[in-house]
Every structure is written in C-alpha cells, then in structure tokens.
Amino acid sequence: xxxxxxxxxxxxxSYPRGLRVGVLNEDLYNxxxxxxxxxxxxxxxxLERKGQVTIISGxxxxxxxITPDGLARLxx
Amino acid sequence: MPTDPDKKPRADSIxxxxxxxxxxxLRDGLLGGWSHEQCIGWLATECGVVIKSGSTxxxxxxxxxxxxxxxRRKLAAVKSxxxxxxxxxxxxxxxxxxxxxxxxxxxxxxxxxxxxxxEKFVKLVLKKDAQDQSRNKARELARTKIDAGMExxxxxxxxxxxxxxxxxxxxxxxxxx
Numbered sequence: 001x002x003x004x005x006x007x008x009x010x011x012x013x014s015y016p017r018g019l020r021v022g023v024l025n026e027d028l029y030n031x032x033x034x035x036x037x038x039x040x041x042x043x044x045x046x047l048e049r050k051g052q053v054t055i056i057s058g059x060x061x062x063x064x065x066i067t068p069d070g071l072a073r074l075x076x
Numbered sequence: 077m078p079t080d081p082d083k084k085p086r087a088d089s090i091x092x093x094x095x096x097x098x099x100x101x102l103r104d105g106l107l108g109g110w111s112h113e114q115c116i117g118w119l120a121t122e123c124g125v126v127i128k129s130g131s132t133x134x135x136x137x138x139x140x141x142x143x144x145x146x147x148r149r150k151l152a153a154v155k156s157x158x159x160x161x162x163x164x165x166x167x168x169x170x171x172x173x174x175x176x177x178x179x180x181x182x183x184x185x186x187x188x189x190x191x192x193x194x195e196k197f198v199k200l201v202l203k204k205d206a207q208d209q210s211r212n213k214a215r216e217l218a219r220t221k222i223d224a225g226m227e228x229x230x231x232x233x234x235x236x237x238x239x240x241x242x243x244x245x246x247x248x249x250x251x252x253x
Contacts, residue, residue: 013149017156017181020190030106031142032134056174060192063178 006033011066018065103140152184
C-alpha cells in the first residue's frame, strides 16, 4: 500500500482533530509501517499539496490533520 | 485440505494461541507503551513463548490493539469538540479554540502532552475561571443595586394601591430577566 494511504488511515480516527508528528510516526511503526520522520514529512507535504491533510505548525507543536478530501480518498 | 501437523505454526498464531489472560496482558502492555524488546522479554520469561521478529508483534498489535486505539481516539475527538463547544467561549480566537480542542483531545486520548502546551492550556482554563467569577460578581452587584432600587420605590408607593399593582408587574418582569 502507498505510504500516503497508511498515513491517512492512521489520521482518520482522530478526525476532526490531528496527531502530533511523533505520535503519527509511532502509530505507523506499531502498525508495521515504519518510515523515517523525514519520509513521513515528505509524504505529509505531498498530502498537504493535494489538500488531503493540513499541517499545523505552532510555536511548540506541529500536528497533522486529515481533511474531508483525505477521508474521501480513503473511502474510494 | 489436511493440515500438516509437522508444519511450523504461523508466528502470529503463536501469540493468539496463548491463554486469553496472557493475550490481554500483552495487549495492555503494548497499549501501555511497552517496547518490542520488553514484549519479547516478557513473552519469553512469563509465557515461555519465543518470537524473533517484530512483525509477529505488529500483527498482534494490528489485531488486538489498533481497534481499541481507533475507537478511543474517535471518542476523544468527538468529546473534545463537544467540550469546547459547550464551553461557549466567544472571546477565544480561532487559534486558541484550536489549541484547547487539540490539547483536550490529546489528554482524553491518553497521549503525552508537551509540558509547554499543557502550561498554556492550564493558563487558559484558569483565565476562563477567573473571567467567569468576575462575570458572576458583576451580575450579583447589578442584582443588589436593582433590589435596593426596588425596595426604595416600594417604600415610596406603599400607600398607593394603583402604583403597587404596577410595581408587582414590574417585579415579575425583573424576576424573569
């Protein structure tokens, strides 16, 4: 399966809230879909460009939220 | 198709073949944050089960832990939205409301919250309490002033039945306000 879909799958359960970068990575690891933080970041950027996730970067935190478009992609 | 008794069982079925109580213990351990190394050690010493690959644990995790996490997370996301909505704050900007919703979600989901973010969250909640208290005080003060005014008016009109009837109507309106 495409890593982007793994990411969307993990984020799906937290909708409409998001997951912090580290939590997302840990969940991917636990699900046997280990990817590096760099790879994860790259995929998340791609997903953001497609409008399927939103990356929220605060002063102290960065988290990723799945968007309705992301949910729609999973439902396909 | 007949099964070959000499065939080595699938690695993940080794874990699923354990006693129910052991399965629960392993599930709770994984949900509680045990590392794969800790799980492998625990399985060997407590259950006499030797596994070598992390993929066995991953399969177990997907089957026994992931559904629980998924449900817990969905519930936490819904609750956090409801709590923030119920708080009915109109003085929070979008970023603040987002932060409060997110931290509430993380806490309800049992995630470790960054101390810096937790500090901001606590300050916001304490500020909300202080604002609520001062709002209540202002409301009490206004009520006291209204009561004092009504009493003074009553003293002035107590011998005028017509005025007293109007006063009663006024009292009812004030009580409903």
